[in-house]
Amino acid sequence: MSSLKLPSLFDQLAQPLVYAESLLARFSHLAASSDSRSLQQQLVAAAAELSHCPLAQLYLLDKTHTQLTLCAEWLDGAPLQREASTLPSDYKDQQLLQYCLFQNQVLHVEALNSSLYATPFLPDTDRSWRSLLCLPLHDREQQLGGLLLIAQRDDQALEAFADSLRLLGDFAMGQLQLLQRLDNTPSTPPDIASSTISHQRGYGLIGDSPAMQRVYRLISKVLHNPVSVIVAGETGTGKELVARSIHDYGLRRSQAFIAQNCSALPEALLESELFGYVKGAFTGANQDRAGLFDAADGGTLFLDEIGDMPLGLQAKLLRVLQEGELRPLGSNRTHKVDVRIIAASHHDLRTLVDKGQFREDLFYRLGHFPIEIPPLRERGTDIQLLARRFAEEACCFLQRGPCRWSDEALEHLAGYHFPGNVRELKGLIARALLLCEGNVLLPEHFSLPDSQQPISSRSLRERLEQVERNLLLDCLRKNQGNQTSAASELGLPRRTLLYRMQRLNINAADLRLKDRAQAQARP
Template sequence: MLPEAIQPLRPTEVLLQRFARLAQEASRDSLLGELIEAAAQLSQADLCQLYLLDATHTSLNLSAAWLDEQRQSCHDDSLPADYDGQLLQYCLFQNRPLALTELHPSLHAVDFLPAGYTWKSLLCLPLADAQGSVQGVMVCATHRTRDLETLSGLLSPLGTFAIAQLNLLQTSEPETAPVVESVKPCASGYGMIGDSVAMRGVYQLIGKVLHNPVTVLLTGETGTGKELVARAIHDCGARRTQAFVVQNCAALPENLLESELFGYRKGAFTGADRDRQGLFDAANGGTLFLDEIGDMPLTLQAKLLRVLQEGEVRPLGSTETHKVDVRIIAATHRDLYNQVLQGNFREDLYYRLTHFPIELPALRERGDDIPRLARHFAENACSFLQREPCRWTEAALDRLAGYAFPGNVRELKGLVERAVLLCDGNELRPEHFPLRQETMPEVGLTLRERMDQLERGLVIDCLRKNNGNQTHAARELGLPRRTLLYRMERLNISPTDL
């Protein structure tokens, strides 16, 4: 009877042995290798993988793997933060294990699993540190159908212990020179269109804050897509399942804006016949996007600073505060620093908001993104109007590429939608785009005239330097060739000038 009583303790004994081995490991690689081997032994899975978030939480790194009954070499193959793998993302963002007894590759994205094998069942297990923050995901997969959900209770303590040991090893290691990482390409552009250098810089900054609850300030000219970026940060980040609330601070007078943001209690003012929660409460657990923050009245700026510092909200008519968990993303087209110097914006709030600024580029700085955006807006307009897609002439695209777009992406969208309505033959031509022209006075030189003269001289000099080769000149000037052709036409540059 004694051996029969001891036999059920066998898994516990193996688990304790694995804990002891993990505690003795003195390097990162050996620790992670021991963890993945222990997971494979305890789960009897055909595949075990360990993905860890990097220090900036912008990518998942394959840090250890077990396949065909042996450890696999890993070179930190990384997946970007916006990697469109629903199974791994679910575990990261929800901090919950996911078990699939019947795995269907046609229904589930499993491209993170090794190719050339048939995978029937899958377990994705989030690994958290002592504070409950997710640090990575453990993956177990089998060739035959199995119920892997019961393994969560066995592997989760092991993974948590290994993460704690890894943190201890990293804090005890001597400091080394920082490694400069190359910029990884963005997998999806966070739902935005554009592959210019300026936009790739924006994507990189977005990736830095997806899994970090810092306050973000979006700056840039009007119409550059600040709300679109705010939605991307929310939809691809850890709060994606919670509310995304938008408030334009310039749209309401001060009293209405205060009650809208903070809410009020019954009897707080005439007409307050019931309690009403504010937008901070509505966005609790999610994201509050404050557009045009530079237009917020000074008195409300002080209350907003309190929310940012303490996470507390006091509704109008109430003597008590309550905690809220809200991520603030603010946006403005104004120069907030100049606003501070002029006394129109609080200096303490300015420094609180500018922890992580992201400046969006103007459309004229985005090069070949203009044709891509134009085609996208045209396709959407045709779909909305339930008509055949419109064809584009090269002359129409050249006309758009050479325009400065003071209204940026918003202006381009309006121009394209208007052109689709004007287009009768399903072909978009230059005459469908009535771009604004600057009026020139008959006497004297305006700033625009002087800038045109300067630009004309620069273009001619560059063309002469390249023996009239427009492609080489465009490359040297940092312009698309069609933009150079349009500007040559606008500036009245002919071959005789060269």
């Protein structure tokens, strides 16, 4: 037995063979667990007993990956049950927990000092807590799912248990994932979990439609992962708001969020703005100046309308993405930056690549995780939710009393196509409030080109024809007026498309009108 070579994770332990045998038994117990709640309790009990610590805690992220909840606790050899009302609703202000969560790193504090570290998440006992070890836990997809914490009342080096307990915790997370799929049991207490999801399911965005629920699910997948994201969608759909949500609810929310529109500046100026420059790099460069990449170091850089970035700059951007290195204009030295890139474009980048207007290697490097924002016309009742919110905000801005909505006005908006999407809706409501002399918004306060009469006065046929007309116009505009391509995309013979266009009175003038409306809606 003396010649048996143990893994390095047991090197610092006093009795490594005894510990390894006990650890293996804990793995077996967790594997045999058939209930999510008991598995969580078994994990904290195992962590406490293996490390000989009086306290072990398990924190799990909710389904939205935004809120941390204490799910299991073991104190002095027994499970500790605390009333939910006595626990914080979130742990955003607990710096030790948030550090371990945001940095995705093991946290070991050997000498807790109340003047240096705030630890209200630890239970009150007769003796103060003196040392702790906090470990990030990952599921089978290697996504961060929670934290495992052990604490001791004496000054003690707990770091020797980090590797083994992390393996045990990750295994438990995988088992918990499997059990939840089988019994659909939530990992957090039902009352806390339901209130959390209902409150934060939109990540600060507005909308309950199925289309937006799909967006929320995609956002949840990238909050705690450093992958680059491309946000696609028509102009005015809220691409920058989605980018801000990913930043504000993700691991980098304590760092800077910098936004730059790539179509707003000429190439030379955009290059110096992004990468910075050194003194003497060009005429007028009288001193060193850091660029936006340096300003966003540790945080997020949002590149809006990246499809309009010149090809030369695309090559420099690709270098930063691949190597994490930045070289300012006029400098011979590079330095490291840690920046998460979120890009957005209303163009189809795949089409731009095919036309040679966008680098294919950059497209694949940026497009690890695309998120498509639905146009407003596909969001159903979200139109009314947004309308009410924008009206409230506009009333506050105009310092006037709140306005009520007539049912006819809401139906009037619901029947409109909104080529300018959410941005157009916000502008329409601001104008309507200026026209409204009373405190009730009526259909006549809105001037909608595609909806001259209230939708409530239309027959079912008229409403269906309006929907079909909008669909055909969208498809024709997407295919730049090419009727053959539009018919193929719609799965129709070309002659059927021509017949429907004639029946619905669609012509080239309508397409130009739509394009002009979209162009005017852009900032």
